[in-house]
Amino acid sequence: MNRREFVRAFVQTSTAMASLQALPSFAQTVGAATAADFDVNVLKHPSLTPYKGVSDFTGDLRCESLTVTGRWPAELNGRFYRNGPALFERGGQRYQHWFDGDGMVQQFTIGGGKVAHRGALVRTNKLLTEQKAGKFVYSAFGSYIPSDVPLQGPDSLNPANTSVIEHGGRLMALWEGGSAYELNASDLSTRGPVVWKAGLEQVPFSAHPKRDVNGHLWNIGSFGNHLIAWHLDPHGNLVDAKIGASPxxxxxxxxxxxxxxxxxxxxxxxxxxxxxxxxxxxxxxxxxxxxxxxxxxxxxxxxxxxxxxxxxxxxxxxxxxxxxxxxxxxxxxxxxxxxxxxxxxxxxxxxxxxxxxxxxxxxxxxxxxxxxxxxxxxxxxxDQVEFPQVDPRRVGLAAQHLLSTSSWMDYADREGSYHGVQMRDVVSGKLKRFDFGENLVVEEHLLVPKPGRAGELDAWLIGTAFDVKRQVTVVNVLDAARIEDGPVAQAALPYKLPFGFHGHFAGA
Ligand SMILES: [Fe+2]
Known part of the structure; x- marks a missing residue:
C-alpha cells in the first residue's frame, strides 16, 4: 500500500468513526452511573477515591516540596512523568469507563534530594471544545454522548490520556487513536497535536513507543487493517513512516x-x-x-x-x-x-x-x-501482574530481569489492584518481590539506571502509589538489586492524584 492509498483508507476510517456519534452505547444498555452514585459507593471503598478524578476548577496541581522519608538517592535527578485519565465529570455527566477520562500529566521534578510536583490537564481540542460547551460533546471509548457536533477526524476524540514521553527535547502526551500532544516541559501548558509530516495529520501515533539502544524511537499506529510504523531519530526528527497491512x-x-x-x-x-x-x-x-x-x-x-x-x-x-x-x-x-x-x-x-x-x-x-x-x-x-518493564538500556536486547506491578495477597476490598512489585529473572526463573501492604495501591514502576553503572540491576525503581489511609499519592524509590527490602525513600504529596496508566523518566 502506498502513502496515497493509506491516507485514503485513513480518511475512510475517520469518516466511519464519525458514525459512532450516532450510536447508542452500552452506557445506556447497562444503566448510566452518575456522579452521585460514585460518591455514595466510594464511601465503602476508600481505595477507589482517586477514580473521582479532577475538574476544570481543580486547576493545575502544584507542590513545591513533597515530604520525603527515608534516604532519597542524591544521584537520582530528573523529571518523572505520569499520565492517565483524570477528568470524568462535566455538566452533570459522568463517563462510564475508566479509559474515557481526559488526560492529566503529572511531573515530579527531582533534584538535590528534593521532589516538586506539578500536574495539568492536557488542553486538547476535545477538552477545550467541551469546556466551552460546559458539557461532554464527543463520545468516548466506553461512553455514548449524544451530539450533533461533527468530528474533524480522530483527534476530535483524542483525550491524550495514556502515556507520556520526552524525546528529542519534546514532551508529549500519548493516546492510541490519534496524534501525540506536545506540552511545554517548563509549565505543562499544551502546545497542540504533533504533525510529523504534512499529509499524515491525525494518523495514530500510539502510546507505547520504544526507544532503542541508539536513541531512536519506534512506534506504531493502527486503525482497521492498516498499520503505520513510525521511526524518529534521537533528535525527534521523523526518519520514516512506513505503511503496511495488518493481518x-x-x-x-x-x-x-x-x-x-x-x-x-x-x-x-x-x-x-x-x-x-x-x-x-x-x-x-x-x-x-x-x-x-x-x-x-x-x-x-x-x-x-x-x-x-x-x-x-x-x-x-x-x-x-x-x-x-x-x-x-x-x-x-x-x-x-x-x-x-x-x-x-x-x-x-x-x-x-x-x-x-x-x-x-x-x-x-x-x-x-x-x-x-x-x-x-x-x-x-x-503470577498476577501488569505494567512490565525492563532496563531502558536493554530495550530490544537480551534483558534478564523483568519488573512488574504484582498481586499475590488476598487483601480485603483490594480486588483488581496491585499491592506489590516483582522482579523476575527470566533466565533462572527466580522471583523477588516486595509487598507494600493492604494500604497502598501500587501503580506502574520504572527502572532508572544509576549514573556510571552498567549492570542491569544497577538501577532504581521509581513509581507512584495511592496511600489509602492517608488518602494521598506517594512516590516510591527502591533499589533494583534489593527490591525485597522495599523503598529506600518515599515522597508524599499533600493530595491524591487520579490513578494513571504509564510514566516516563527523563534524566537531568
Ligand atoms: Fe498501556
Whole structure:
C-alpha cells in the first residue's frame, strides 16, 4: 500500500468513526452511573477515591516540596512523568469507563534530594471544545454522548490520556487513536497535536513507543487493517513512516516491541464491535474471540512487507515487556496476557461507579518465535501482574530481569489492584518481590539506571502509589538489586492524584 492509498483508507476510517456519534452505547444498555452514585459507593471503598478524578476548577496541581522519608538517592535527578485519565465529570455527566477520562500529566521534578510536583490537564481540542460547551460533546471509548457536533477526524476524540514521553527535547502526551500532544516541559501548558509530516495529520501515533539502544524511537499506529510504523531519530526528527497491512483488523493494538531488525506487534483477537454496542453492551463489544488466535506480527523495520505472523491461543494483551533476537535467529518476547477481557468490559466500568474491580488474571508470558519455521512456543508464568518493564538500556536486547506491578495477597476490598512489585529473572526463573501492604495501591514502576553503572540491576525503581489511609499519592524509590527490602525513600504529596496508566523518566 502506498502513502496515497493509506491516507485514503485513513480518511475512510475517520469518516466511519464519525458514525459512532450516532450510536447508542452500552452506557445506556447497562444503566448510566452518575456522579452521585460514585460518591455514595466510594464511601465503602476508600481505595477507589482517586477514580473521582479532577475538574476544570481543580486547576493545575502544584507542590513545591513533597515530604520525603527515608534516604532519597542524591544521584537520582530528573523529571518523572505520569499520565492517565483524570477528568470524568462535566455538566452533570459522568463517563462510564475508566479509559474515557481526559488526560492529566503529572511531573515530579527531582533534584538535590528534593521532589516538586506539578500536574495539568492536557488542553486538547476535545477538552477545550467541551469546556466551552460546559458539557461532554464527543463520545468516548466506553461512553455514548449524544451530539450533533461533527468530528474533524480522530483527534476530535483524542483525550491524550495514556502515556507520556520526552524525546528529542519534546514532551508529549500519548493516546492510541490519534496524534501525540506536545506540552511545554517548563509549565505543562499544551502546545497542540504533533504533525510529523504534512499529509499524515491525525494518523495514530500510539502510546507505547520504544526507544532503542541508539536513541531512536519506534512506534506504531493502527486503525482497521492498516498499520503505520513510525521511526524518529534521537533528535525527534521523523526518519520514516512506513505503511503496511495488518493481518488482523483488530481494535486493540496497544503495545509493541522493537529488536535490532524487527518490530514485534501482538494482535489480540478482540474487536471493538460497534454493532454489539448498539444492541448488546460492553460484554459483547469487547469480548475475546476465542475462535481466533493471538497473532504476533514480526516485521522487518526496513520493509514491513517482509513479515512472519505467529499464532498462539487466544489471549488479551495490553503490554509488552521486551523482545530481542537470539543468536540462533529466534526472537524472544515477553508480554502480559489474560485469558479474558473482563477488566476491559467490566472492571474498568465498575471502578468509575465506585465499586471494586474484579481480581486481575493477567500473567507473564514468555514466547520463543522461530523465524525459520513460524513456530511459537509459549511458557506462561503463574503470577498476577501488569505494567512490565525492563532496563531502558536493554530495550530490544537480551534483558534478564523483568519488573512488574504484582498481586499475590488476598487483601480485603483490594480486588483488581496491585499491592506489590516483582522482579523476575527470566533466565533462572527466580522471583523477588516486595509487598507494600493492604494500604497502598501500587501503580506502574520504572527502572532508572544509576549514573556510571552498567549492570542491569544497577538501577532504581521509581513509581507512584495511592496511600489509602492517608488518602494521598506517594512516590516510591527502591533499589533494583534489593527490591525485597522495599523503598529506600518515599515522597508524599499533600493530595491524591487520579490513578494513571504509564510514566516516563527523563534524566537531568
Ligand atoms: Fe498501556
Amino acid at each position: 488482523y483488523a483488530g481494535g486493540m493494538v496497544h503495545d509493541m516491541a522493537v529488536t535490532d531488525q524487527f518490530l514485534v506487534v501482538p494482535l489480540p483477537p478482540v474487536k471493538l464491535n460497534f454493532e454489539a454496542l448498539r444492541s448488546g453492551g460492553a460484554e459483547q463489544a469487547f469480548a475475546l474471540d476465542t475462535a481466533e488466535p493471538l497473532r504476533i506480527l514480526v516485521m522487518r523495520k526496513d520493509d514491513l512487507s517482509q513479515r512472519r505472523v505467529f499464532e498462539l491461543p487466544a489471549q488479551m494483551v495490553f503490554h509488552v515487556g521486551n523482545a530481542f533476537e537470539r543468536t540462533d535467529g529466534n526472537v524472544s518476547l515477553s508480554f502480559v496476557g489474560s485469558p479474558h477481557t473482563k477488566f476491559l468490559r467490566q472492571g474498568a466500568l465498575a471502578v468509575l461507579r465506585g465499586e471494586p474491580s474484579l481480581a486481575g488474571s493477567a500473567s507473564t508470558q514468555l514466547v520463543e518465535l522461530n523465524l525459520n519455521t513460524g513456530r511459537a512456543t509459549l511458557t506462561a508464568m503463574d
